[in-house]
Amino acid sequence: xxxxxxxxxxxxxxxxxxxxxxxxxxxxxxxxxxxxxxxxxxxxxxxxxxxxxxxxxxxxxxxxxxxxxxxxxxxxxxxxxxxxxxxxxxxxxxxxxxxxxxxxxxxxxxxxxx
Amino acid sequence: xxxxxxxxxxxxxxxxxxxxxxxxxxxxxxxxxxxxxxxxxxxxxxxxxxxxxxxxxxxxxxxxxxxxxxxxxxxxxxxxxxxxxxxxxxxxxxxxxxxxxxxxxxxxxx
Numbered sequence: 001x002x003x004x005x006x007x008x009x010x011x012x013x014x015x016x017x018x019x020x021x022x023x024x025x026x027x028x029x030x031x032x033x034x035x036x037x038x039x040x041x042x043x044x045x046x047x048x049x050x051x052x053x054x055x056x057x058x059x060x061x062x063x064x065x066x067x068x069x070x071x072x073x074x075x076x077x078x079x080x081x082x083x084x085x086x087x088x089x090x091x092x093x094x095x096x097x098x099x100x101x102x103x104x105x106x107x108x109x110x111x112x113x114x
Numbered sequence: 115x116x117x118x119x120x121x122x123x124x125x126x127x128x129x130x131x132x133x134x135x136x137x138x139x140x141x142x143x144x145x146x147x148x149x150x151x152x153x154x155x156x157x158x159x160x161x162x163x164x165x166x167x168x169x170x171x172x173x174x175x176x177x178x179x180x181x182x183x184x185x186x187x188x189x190x191x192x193x194x195x196x197x198x199x200x201x202x203x204x205x206x207x208x209x210x211x212x213x214x215x216x217x218x219x220x221x222x223x224x
Contacts, residue, residue: 004157033212035214040123040216040217041216041217042118042203042205042214042215042216042217043158043203043214044214045211045212045213055210056210056211091157091158093157101146101148101163101207101212102148102160102163103160103212104160105150105157105158105159106157107155107156107157108157
């Protein structure tokens with residue numbers, strides 16, 4: 001299967017701990033997006049990469065959040081000093097610049113901060 | 115400030131009938147609109163899209179209508195099937211960013 005994959009699928013952590021999530025996009029896709037989704041809401045844009053360059057960051061992305069996409073392949077999203085308000089589903093999506101704008105989503109990582 | 119609104123949190127439709135899901139937006143810079151379907155424990159799946167230069171796009175049982183002057187779009191599903199039961203998200207793009215609505219939960223009753 002060559003869809004978008006995310007790891008881990010679930011993460012439970014204690015407040016104050018750091019967590020890191022990984023996303024592997026569809027191999028030929030050069031754009032990669034991170035979203036956060038809370039209950040009853042649609043996905044909220046966090047950041048996006050074109051190849052290895054981080055081109056856009058949302059105001060939602062506080063200093064505790066950092067994302068990387070070394071070599072333009074997989075991406076990581078790190079949250080430092082987690083807070084209970086960080087509990088959410090973190091979704092990754094990829095698309096191909098030059099194709100349509102439709103994004104292909106991974107299954108998400110559900111984060112629970114205790 | 116919600117730039118993309120889906121005012122119906124839920125909708126129930128009888129199998130075989132038409133489902134109409136609505137979406138309103140406020141930002142006139144949006145020029146591309148998409149519908150996604152989401153099942154529990156899965157990521158959203160792309161369904162259909164429409165560019166602002168069109169007013170209708172059709173793909174099988176799914177048709178999206180765009181009314182630019184009203185800043186309104188709708189997704190029609192005909193005929194509705196029980197497998198269509200899911201949460202449907204409307205999304206709008208200005209070329210760089212994507213803004214999603216809060217979703218409408220569709221239940222297709224057998």
